[in-house]
Amino acid sequence: MRRRDFIKSALAAGALYTSGGLPVLGRVAHASGMPVLGNRVLVNIMLSGGPDFRHLFPPAFDSKLDSYGFRYWEARAAAHSIGQTSSAYESRWTNDYFHVGDGLTEFGILAKCGWLKRMWDAGHAAIVANAVGGTDRDHSHCQLIMNQGDLSTGRNDISRSGWGGRLASYMAGNVLALTRTPEPFTYGPHPSDPEQHDNRNLVSARNTRQIALYRPDAAESPYSQRAHISRSLRRYYQALKQEMSPDSVYHRFVEHERVLRAFGESVEDRLSTAPLPEPINGLMEGDLSNPMLGQQVRNLYDSFACSDIFSLRVASMELDGWDTHRTQRDAIEPQLEDLFGDGKALDVLYQELPVDVLDNTVFVLGGEFGRQLRANGDNGTDHGRGTSILIIGNGVRGGVYGDMFPEEELARLDDHSPDITGLTTIDSVYAKVCEWAQAGAGDIVFPDRSLSLIENGVDLDLLFV
């Protein structure tokens, strides 16, 4: 990897500025009531549907007709909803993108993504280009591969563990599923059967503010009908926990009761005294186009606030809607802004979390595949294979890992279904992230990397400071 240089020339050329001068790395020294993080934490944000990172990070416009910087814009003009003229390409590049680079390659960051730009400028955003997981362009299968981190995963291997669950298990802690339903990423390793999973380390936290099983409060009579049924069930499950075989089909439900008893009351008691910062609340109340993302950010914030109770090691988030077959610009940009924009999800989170938490947290963002090199006839893009992975955090050594715009793609632009060639497999990247989370984790979480690839000239050992 070539070391990133700040591109001062881009500033001189009139590129766009962010609203603030300095990158925000976490202003809060330590939020009242938030425990000190005793370990590192991985936050995985799955972008389901196949996100188009080339829309977020396009090449710089170049007026030379046979250059990458011209032909990209020519091939993708429809997806950007711009005219098929050189001036339209240039105007789009100039007006709607920050101009950045890594000292070798100039590229853009969508101007709606001010926070991401600041993280890039601060050297804390890494882009792994030409990444690849599944190659059949099938959402379900490729998501499974991505969640499990296993290139050999077949379509029916739905019960295997996820790499997030394996990491949490190795770190002797828990993985928190902050999504509507737990992603396969969070499934833990089975002690004896690699085709199955064991979720004893999984805490399902769809709503951190409502996570406890009902228990009568002190004012309620212990002889009310509600108290009778509550007590009956509580004691029933206490007995059942001792009696039910772990191999039982129904054991997972007994586990839910156990986990909710273990965490629910403590978490609700802690959070009842920990006011939610207004900016975090705002994410759920209309500041984002996708309120589900706001809820997950709130859940993540709360997870850090209760990291000691949860034994937090890994957190799982998910944002769908990236399968932009038509009117891509209208579909993808609100999502990108929701994630990376000023005053949006990650920016707000960064402003509200204490520095020690941020110093020990890494965000990994990616989707199951990329998009084709050329726009389709419906102002969108269709499924491709190669993609990018974003890794963001105070401990990240920012930059571009891989050739962002391989010249060889130009020769294929007129093929049927041309797409990005995958050169670095996802497990290679994830293993390094795991290694940062805890030494030795990489080989444990990804024991078989016989199919792994790393692009020539890319050194993933440099991903973290």
Next chain:
Amino acid sequence: MLDKRGFLAGVMGLMFVLSGCIPDLGKSGDDSGSSSTTNSSSNSSQSSQNDRVTIQNLGLPTVSNDEWDDTAVRKVLHTFAYGGHSTDAQIAAWADMPPDQAIAEMLTFEEHNLLLSPVTASNYDQLDTRDGTLRGLGEFWSSDDPGNGTGERGFYHIDTWWVDNIWVRAATIRGLNPFRQKIGLWETNYHLAVTSKVHPLQMLRYYDDIMAALEGGVPYQDVLTTAATSSAIAFQYGHLTSRFKNGVCLCNEDFAREYHQLFFGVLGDYDSDYHETVTIKNTANALTDIALERNEAGFWTGNISFGVEFHYPGILEILETDYWGENLPDRINQLSQDAINHPESLDNLPVIIISGLADDNLNDAKIAQIRSAWAAMQPKDLLAFLRAYAVSTLFHSEGRIKYLSTIDRHMLLANKFVLNNEENYLDVHKINGYQDEDVRVFRPTHAVFGGQTGVEASISADVFRKNYNRVTLGDFRYRNASGEKYGRLWERDWGSIVPIGESGEYVVRDVAEWLWNRFIGDGLKHFGPLERAHVYAVLASDKDLIDLVSPEDLSRVITSMELETEPALITLVNSLSAQSLPLDSIDTDEKHYANGRIGQAINFIVATPYIFAQEGR
């Protein structure tokens, strides 16, 4: 490239044709179809003896007559019909029949199946004679028809964004066909899913057209064609604006891919490059020149028409076969005839069906049998396939596990708790309670990839918590024995259906077992000492087991071992089980009390782990 369309004729090794004709199940023969009777004669005698359908087993081994008992029947009803509304007598009658005859009565696609969902004696809404399409039901339930018992009629208008209300009521009210709604939901929210992106009118049309095709008994590929050429799909996937113009396809590949993958299970493994660069690309070309109709208010109506001018001219090679068609439906119809027999579809589609509906624990051996059955069937017939499967040893085996989705569980609970249509209209059960678990009908969790699965529900502690809190914090819902809503009084009457004992009393033990079988349906497999003790306690008293055993220490945990070995506990449990419930008391308060005890028992039963999954045996 050779045209292979002619290869179907006379090639397949086994040709199956359904014999006989479908019995007329549109009307119940007598009032023993009422859910309020308990010891009536067999209802099935009312259907024409001469019209019995004998299903073909498609090579799947049929369960033996000995194994085909009440529990086996209940498992079919729980899995495929949200439990259904059949009386105990009907269930027993089906269990007494050969399974292949019983299943033909149990699972049908008609708008009404009055053996599966008999009307009660009052039948004031006469649903058994009304239009049973979703649109028809929506029009009725939003109308001023004096038979319409709906309170909040505005929530059933067919052009509102609450069309899910129509479906939920259709799946849980008597006089219709809950199997039809189960499959309708699976097709429109899972297999051939569309989302709330489409207008309610489009959604209703989509649902009703698919169900009409299934009811009509057309080959399954034609059902898929109906879906593929619908207004809802065109809008969902965005090819409503696709045009072939000046030699360029102004289109996208979205449905071009998912038609093959989601509808037929053709994933492209036969030749991935060819699939990407030829099949998908050319299918996109075929999905051109569509016009969707809007109504005066500007909303999509569900009507669709197809043009020629901007449709791809000439031959398109798809799945290694050439297709020519004047317009979109012409091409897709031809393509579907071949796609259904594509090797990948033969492998994947039956697995999609069975794993989606009935088994989360498929292994290689089961998959092989399922594939063999599907491949052997010509033409492909979803009903025949499901019937054969539902009475097979594959379904009725210990290895089968089906986790219930949120919707599965809530519809089952509604069907087992609500005793008549008046209670349904008065929302005694809160049939929309599933929404608390962040699930919506016609708004699948994973968009076109389908709604929440049973497996997903099973691994979500939040779903468990919601269910648990519903019966604790919300314990009154099952316990309330009377009330008033919309100015109408209601009163629970479990005594109208709970079997009375030989002693002439409603004995706690018998009632407990009946309730467990009604809601859990496992033949009492998991109704062990622990469960019995707790249920007996709340049935026989207004306390709980711990309070009865150890009032001085309410934190005591009582184990199965203790219940089976400690004399004092054994005596107590026996005593509780022998109590009687005054369900038939003429004293109103006493009767309400007894009904409340049953409600409390239900609170317990439906909070056990066993409500969340079903085993095959």
